[in-house]
Amino acid sequence: MKSTIKHAQQQSNVCSEATICSGATLASPLHLVRKIAKGVISACVLTGLLSTQSFAAGGNKVTVTGEMIDTWCYVSQIMGSSEAVTGTAHHVCAVWCAAGGIPVGLLDKETETVYMILSFEGDDTSVANEKILNLQSRELTVKGTAFELDGISYLNIDDVITDHGIVNLTHEKFGIVPGFAGP
Amino acid sequence: MKNSKQSHVGRISSGALGALIITTLFLSACASRPGGIASWPVTNAEKSGFTGEVVDVLCELNGNCAENCGEGKRQLAIKTEDVGTIFVAKNLNNYSGAVDELWQFCEKQVEVSGLFTENKGVRFFQVQNMREPGNSWQKATRYAQAWAERSGKPSSLAGNWEAHDERIKEIIERDGYLGLGKEADEDYFN
Incomplete structure (x- = not known):
């Protein structure tokens, strides 16, 4: 390459x-x-x-709306069900994991595809990127380029079209997940 | 008498040689055997070990390559000959990824052991032990020390680094524990 x-x-x-x-x-x-x-x-x-x-081999221009998630907890369900480790219930843990360099994903609202984010608005830092860190749990509509490699979907986010804020109020159903991630 | 002494010395020599052989065998077994793979309660857990090249995912996908795989700033994978590119999402420390474990081996072969987890159409890997082929196994816990060095905090705090991380404190201070602001926190937690 x-x-x-x-x-x-x-x-x-x-x-x-x-x-x-x-x-x-x-x-x-x-x-x-x-x-x-x-x-x-x-x-x-x-x-x-x-x-x-x-x-651009293998890359597709896409517009995706979805939530910025902690991929480790979402996939592994180590802290609870995938549904419980999204949104407000899991906000602090999602920030911990993003700061610790765990891949942040964009969970496509329509297809439920988990895109691993590799770049953000021209910045190729995908480990503990401060902009990304500050967007955890928020729903975004983004434009970017999607790739697939050996079963994993990846996304380079070119532009955030709309930041819908944190709209997934999972704490109402699940409380704080994990329980020790509260005050 | 002389014969008896010689036989005694001979026995000691044989014993020492035997002990040396056993120790050597034990040490070489330790060096070639992967460290124990801890069981974590993750979905569809599969203990596994494999060898491959540490690669920068972005570089693999579109030719956008960085020096030393981004030196800790880019997500990494391990490219194997038989099962393709394996995305490595996690290490052994709390709440931390695998990049600090891997980037110093950029474009080199590493042998790793750990856990696969699979759910929601995603299958990725938690690295628990690793080594360059032929070298000693190391636990994948480099993140904690790297965090201490980057943050300037004492390494004694690295065990629960997330409680002492200034970036995290700032976000919680601004957005609250639910991410909805201080007022929402007060309504919910009080």
Whole structure:
């Protein structure tokens, strides 16, 4: 993958240099200039396509609405049922786990897919990211790129479209989970 | 008399050699055997051990790679030859992930043992013991010390780091225990 980036960057440099060249007024016959320009345009288009394919392989642009959750407790149910370890009941524990570097997930409200968040608004810090930490338990509508790798769904969040706040009032049904996560 | 002495020395030598062999066998057995895998009450728990390369998930997915797998800032996985890329979500400390255990082995082979848990369409791994192949097994508890170093707090507080973490204190102070604000906390807890 690293070599792919380097290769794409090299292609990109060649393209920009060539573009600058094509902009120069050459004292050559007109048809030669046209040919060069065509070649440059083709190379740029081809490079662009190759770059897009290299970087977005497997990724899908998505808009998702869901809750920011503590994935360890949700999947393992070590503190209680998955339902009990979302929302207000589990808010403090969710903050603990996010601060401790456990992957934060976005639980898709419609499909119940758990997306592991890998980047947030251009920041690739996905371990104890302070912005993410401060969004635990909140329902968000986000735009981003979703990936799947060996059975796990991942999400790069590009933009938060709407922050709906904490709307999952699970403490009314479950109390505080775990019980010692209260005052 | 001389023969008896020689035989006594011989017996001692044989005994010492035997003890040495047994100790060597014991130590090599300890070095090659995974540390015990603790049972945690997690859904669909499966004790397991495997070897693979520590990889940065973002780098695997879209070629966005960072030096040393992000040096603790990016989620990591272990890429195996037989079962693909295994996402590692947890270590052995309380409320902490696996990245502090793994990132220093970025792009290296590690042997790990621990627990899989599976539920809601997700299957990921809790690393409990790890080593570079051929080295001694280590408990996956590096997070606690790393937290103490990062936070500047004494390592004696790392056992329940979550109670002493300034980031967490600030969030609870601002949003309350329910996340709904101080007023909601007062209504609910009093």
